[in-house]
Amino acid sequence: xxxxxxxxxxxSKSGIEHAxxxxxxxxxxxxxxxxxxxxxxxxxxxxxxxxxxxxxxxxINLFDFFCGTQAxxxxxxxxxxxxxxADAIKTRKGRQVNVIQKGKLLMIIYLREETEHVxxxxxFDVNGKTLKMVWWDTRGVKCLEQLFDWNGKIAQEAYxxxxxxxxxxxxxxxxxxxxxxxxxxxxxxRGQNWLFNGMNELTRFFYDELNxxxxxxxxxxxRTVECAWGLFxxxxxxxxxxxxxxxxxxxxxxxxxxxxxxxxxxxxxxxERWDAVISATPEQTKEVQARFGTSVPAFTIxxxxxxxxxxxxxxxxxxxxxxxxxxxxxxxxxxxxxxxxITAFQQVHQQIPDAQLEFWGYANGDTLKKVQEQVKRLQLExxxxxxxxxxxxxxxxxxAQVGVLPSRAEGFSLMLLEAQAHGLPMIANDxxxxxxxxxxDGVSGILTTCDNVQQLADSMLSLLQRPDQLxxxxxxAYQNSHRYSEKAVFTQWQGFIRQMQS
Numbered sequence: 001x002x003x004x005x006x007x008x009x010x011x012s013k014s015g016i017e018h019a020x021x022x023x024x025x026x027x028x029x030x031x032x033x034x035x036x037x038x039x040x041x042x043x044x045x046x047x048x049x050x051x052x053x054x055x056x057x058x059x060i061n062l063f064d065f066f067c068g069t070q071a072x073x074x075x076x077x078x079x080x081x082x083x084x085x086a087d088a089i090k091t092r093k094g095r096q097v098n099v100i101q102k103g104k105l106l107m108i109i110y111l112r113e114e115t116e117h118v119x120x121x122x123x124f125d126v127n128g129k130t131l132k133m134v135w136w137d138t139r140g141v142k143c144l145e146q147l148f149d150w151n152g153k154i155a156q157e158a159y160x161x162x163x164x165x166x167x168x169x170x171x172x173x174x175x176x177x178x179x180x181x182x183x184x185x186x187x188x189x190r191g192q193n194w195l196f197n198g199m200n201e202l203t204r205f206f207y208d209e210l211n212x213x214x215x216x217x218x219x220x221x222x223r224t225v226e227c228a229w230g231l232f233x234x235x236x237x238x239x240x241x242x243x244x245x246x247x248x249x250x251x252x253x254x255x256x257x258x259x260x261x262x263x264x265x266x267x268x269x270x271x272e273r274w275d276a277v278i279s280a281t282p283e284q285t286k287e288v289q290a291r292f293g294t295s296v297p298a299f300t301i302x303x304x305x306x307x308x309x310x311x312x313x314x315x316x317x318x319x320x321x322x323x324x325x326x327x328x329x330x331x332x333x334x335x336x337x338x339x340x341x342i343t344a345f346q347q348v349h350q351q352i353p354d355a356q357l358e359f360w361g362y363a364n365g366d367t368l369k370k371v372q373e374q375v376k377r378l379q380l381e382x383x384x385x386x387x388x389x390x391x392x393x394x395x396x397x398x399x400a401q402v403g404v405l406p407s408r409a410e411g412f413s414l415m416l417l418e419a420q421a422h423g424l425p426m427i428a429n430d431x432x433x434x435x436x437x438x439x440x441d442g443v444s445g446i447l448t449t450c451d452n453v454q455q456l457a458d459s460m461l462s463l464l465q466r467p468d469q470l471x472x473x474x475x476x477a478y479q480n481s482h483r484y485s486e487k488a489v490f491t492q493w494q495g496f497i498r499q500m501q502s
Contacts, residue, residue, distance in 0.1 A: 001033045001035065001217045002027060002032065002034040002035075002217075002218045002220060003034070003035055003036075003037045003060075003207075003210060003217060003218070003219045004020045004024065004220050004222055005037050005219055005220065005221045005222055005223065005227040005231070006020060006036060006226075007039060007040055007227065008038050008039075008042060009038050009042075009049070009052070009059075010048060011044075011048055011389070012389040013052075013389075015411075015413070015415075016222050016223065016245050018414055019222070019245060019303040019304060019414065020222055021036075022303070022305065022414075023303075024036055024054070026305065026493070030490055032497065034058070035058050035059060036058065036059050036060070037059075037060045038059075038060075038061050039062040039199070039202075039203050039226070039227070041062075041063045041144070041159070042061075043119075043136070043137040043138060043143060044137070044138045045061060045064075045137075046137070046138065047138045051391065057070075057071070060210065062202070062203065062206045063159055065209070065210075066159075066167050066168050066186055066206075067143075067160065067161040067168060068162060068163070069137075069141060069143070069162050072139050072141055072162050074139040075139070075140040075141075076140050077117065077142070078115075078116045079097060079109060079111060079118060080116070081118070082109055082118060084099050084107070085101050085106070088100060088101040089101070095110060095111040095112070095113065096108060096109070096111070097109040097110075104124075104126060105128060106123070106124060107121055107122060107123050107124065108124075110122070112138070117136075117138075117140065118136055119135070119136065120133055120134060120135040121134045129148070130148045130152060131147070132145060132146060132147050132148060133145070134146075141162055142164065143160055144157060144158070144160065145157070146158075154172055155171075155172055156169065156170070156172065157170040165187075167186070167187055167188070167189070168184065168185070168187065169184070169185040169187060170184055171183040171185065182197075182198055183195065183198075184197075184198070184201070184202040186202070186205070200229045200230055200233075203226075203227065203229070203230035204229070204230040204231075204233045204235075206230070207219065207230050207231060207234050207238075208234050208235050208236045211236045211238045212236065216501075217238045217239070218239045218275075218500045219231055219238055219239065219240050220243050220278070221241065221242055224242065224263060224264055224266065224267035228266055229266075232270060239275040239276070239500055240273070240274055241275060241276045241277070241500075242274045242276070242277045242278070243278045244264065244277065244278065244279045244280070244284060244411060245303060245412070246261060246263065246264075246410065246411035247409040247410065247411060247432045247433060248261050248264045248268060248284070248288065249261060250262065255287045256291050261409075268292060271292045271293070272296065274296050275297070275500075276296060276297045276298070276500070277296055277298050278298075278299045278300075278301050279298065279300055279301075279433070280300070280301065280302050280303045280412030280434060281300065281302075281412055282300050283433050283437070284300075284432065284433040285298050285299070297499055299492070299495065299496045300492065301489065301492045301493055302412055302484055302489050303412045303414065304414045304417050304418070304489075305417075305484050305485065305486045305488070305490070306417065306418075306421040306481045306482070306484050306485055308485070310421050310481075311481065315423050315474075316398045316423055318401075318423075318467075318474050321398075321399060321401050322356070322401065323354070323401065324352050324355040324401060324464055325399065325400045325402075326348070326400065326401070326403070326460060326464075327357075327358045327359075327396055327397075327400040327402075327403050327424075328341050328358075328359050328361075328405060329360045329361060329396060329397070329403065329415045329419070330360075330361050330405060330413075330415055331361045331362060331363070332359060332361055332362070332364060332368050332371065332386070333363075333364040333365075334364075334365075334367060335407055336406070336407050338367070339371055339374055340406045340451070340453050341357070341359075342371060342374050342375060342378065342384060343374075343378075343457075344406075344453050344454075344456040344460060345380070345383075345384065346457075347457040347461070348457060348460045348461055348464065349380060351461060351465075352461070352464055352465070355383060355464065356384075357380075357383060358385050358386075358387055359385070360387045360388070360393065361388075361389060362388065362389040363386075368386060371386070393418065394418070394422055397418060397421075397423075397424045398422050398424075401424075401425075401464065401470060402424070402425055402426075402427065402463050402464065402470070403415070403419045403424045404426070404427045404428070404456070404460070405427070405428040405435070406427075406429050406456055407428070407429055407431060408450050408451070409432060410431055410432070410433060410434040411433055411434060412433065412438075416428060416434065416435060416438045416445075417481070417484055419477070420438065420478070420480055420481045421477075421481035423475070423477050424477060425444060425445045425463060425470060425473035425474055425476075425477055426438075426444075426445040426446075426477075427445060427446045427456065427460065428446075428448065429447070429450040430447035430448065430449065430450075435447060438480075438484075439480075440476065443473070443476050443480070444473055444479075444480045445477065446459045446462075446463070
């Protein structure tokens, strides 16, 4: 079994989650047993899986695993199902129902959006302090009960199974320095209770239990900060693989001595503890081996591929694309440098007044606020828009004329691959790693120098002002994407799989 390790899975996904989903699909189609594994609790997890078209059987979550809730028949727990005292009075405002008994607030019932389904109930004592919160997941299963101390802080959390029993407990305690210490308890599992100091120890136990399936398992670590400790400290033997999704160094300096990317520092400082390392481009593989040696087998495998249906689809006629529409499809994050795109676009708008710029992707931190202020300051509100996350990104690629990605670092941008597969010429910074491996500079797109905003603006203008050349770039982008067909990419996976079986 191949386990793809992540921290969580949400509606808004980063490139790593998209890469895992893509990898799961290609493994399944080629009859290689695989599952995505996460360790964080989420009440909407199975709604997320359904939206992503991931079968429950192909996904293992730590809480589902210990609570026995991986496969549950959905049911409803509605407002009408909540038992309240006969003399209580209900008052409702929107999605919130207050229950009052003898003039005192007894509970607040919170309903999910656009339904009568109960999300959670907050209970109060006679003094109006919160006693506990009880939660139901989106399948209608009571899944969590939180108990509060006198100061209003969570003291204990109990996680329930579909059988109505507690299977996991999270205990919040203060040490002598008045710092919070988290203890986890797995209840009545394999005939006994298990105690763990912190989430990492519980994660280690979880991985060991997955590994007790009688198979030769391979754990591919996609989120090293959250998952590597559990892997490194497993008590059962398994093959452990580091998957590098991004630049592993923290700057564009000397790759032999530059500081390591914080996301990979611990994983790479323990390089000898891996059984293999996967990079997305030949350049990164070469530089990883140069710095860390060749004792750990290294593989070059793109994080994504272009499906046969996309390759065989009819190209979108260029004249049907929205004239002068530029898109950036990526997280709104500092490393993606959306501020530089906006600065460059200001020049484009001055020369092409009907040009539009759209950003698609969820925001990290306060990046959205900053770029919205920038747009307002530059008086570009009518032509720059922030669309948020979309599950239909292909429609964005098919509608636009030019895509941009001025990142200061990449691993193997799925945006570049997916955009080209839909005939969208890309302008991207020629940084480590990926853009130069995907884009044919001056043929299917343009490679620019990081932080050269003027070059970025000139490249946008050059393409938009030459529609015949831009249409030719679009045709070349379609053709270029064939290099990353499912067959070509799975051939590279086969080499890795053979190594893991040896």
